[in-house]
Amino acid sequence: MPLDVEARVIQNTRLSPDYNVITLAAPEIAAATRPGQFVMVRSSHGSDPLLRRPFSVFEIVRSGGTVTGLSLLSKRIGVTTRLLFDAVEGDVISCLGPLGRPFDAVSPPAEAWMVAGGVGLAPFATLTEALQERGTATTLFYGARTGGELFHLDWFAARGVRLVLSTEDGSKGERGRVTGPLEQALRQTSGEIMIYACGPEKMLEAVSHVAGKYKTPAQVSVERVMGCGMGGCYSCVIPVREGSGQHYVRSCLAGPVFTAADLVWD
């Protein structure tokens, strides 16, 4: 059952001129969140912006073993993300969740390969914790435009996650798109792999294509223009395969995590 919490901003850390991690005191939502689920954030109580925006839950924040809140990884691109970027400690932000279908975490002997593009890193902190609990060997293929936009590397490294980095400008890791190192690794492995991907849709499409080519299952977390997050408005639809054709399903209810092979890319 989703909850609507008027959450106090506990901390807002700017990671770069565009990226921030904002921590919200919404322990009830945080405690119920499963990896890959999202919250709908309302950053105004007026009518601009009118609608909430979806954000993957980034971290479940704990203090002395007690869940105290959740954090969101945000990139400043629009009105709401600008408000989140500018928010200060003590501000109140309405947060509705947890919502959506989570990732299905694999157990050994399967390995987990997480593929993140830019702000698509967001769902992989909670997924890492779930994989850790299962003792699943985990790799993060993480791509960004530039080295300064690769965040929380220490966090993942400290949890035993193998990092494979790439940047479009070559300033850190391999030069080019994140799918380059992913395909190279798939070519070399013979193990049982589950791919998890989140990032721009073009990246998800490329990951799905590569996963299909190497007959590797993949779960992708999509982001569509979403109105309500509850299944009411039918705006966030994405085409999935159905028989010989396709059918629109709501990504807030059937997703945001989908089996890559089920999706039809426009």
Add this chain to the structure above:
Amino acid sequence: MDLSVDIGSLRLSNPLIAASGCYGYGVEYADAVDLSTLGAIASKGLFLKPREGHPPQRIVETPSGMLNAIGLQGIGVHRYIAEKLPELRRLRATNIVNICGVTLDEYVELARILSDAEGVHALEINISCPNIKEGGITFGCSLHGTFDVVSAVKKVTHLPVIPKLTPNVTDVASIAKAAEDAGADAVSLVNTFLAMAIDVETRRPKLSNIVGGLSGPAIRPIAVRMVYECRRMVKVPIIGMGGIANAADALEFIIAGATAVQVGTANFVDPFIWSKLTAGIEDYMRRHKVARIADLVGSIDTSTREKEWVSS
């Protein structure tokens, strides 16, 4: 305090109705809201057959509002009856089923099928969706079309019939009158305003359908005016809607002449809005010593304004 209102032969426990197209089939919200506490749920618009709707992008946010062009994606009437109604019955929801057709025969067929289904309490006739080219709105934009659809549906059903009217006409009150003359038990208004938004960088329309329907607080004053105009033209109950986001907004429609109200866009923002609206209305009734919400309907006092108008 008595919040109940009558829409034809249908008594609602309170005047708050989830607007069609804004609440899925109702069951989507069952985890969050006790559906029996709503006055009613107007279902997503149903055709005889399933429909895929328009490709994304389907919504755009605009100042104090949003445009949508969903294109009436839906599961069709048969799957609604088989898959959604049993759950809605179990949850004791009051169900106003919104029906859409391309031809008059389709409306009649839908009304026949739904009249035999257990758990359907009223029919809302969608003759006002701005997002599909054929049928529907063609009827709703003409006096004859409105009259013909309503009278044809009335002939085949015992359920209250509520045509949902479009604001995209010169005189919505005359359309309401045509509906009343045809035997409508109530009218609901307004559907969304035909509108568009363009991305100036790419010079492309923001919606895949190019145009869409505007809803939200931006349209509320126009919708209130239209309800007020219809109240003076027809005797049947009016279900008012358009940008209601709090109790005062709902009361504004009721005072203008609406017996009940629908809430759509605001539910997207706050799915828990219903209990807040109820509390706000009850608080108002206490403060103003109103025992029955029905006594507030159309209670607008224009006397001083008319005097000022005459003397100026």
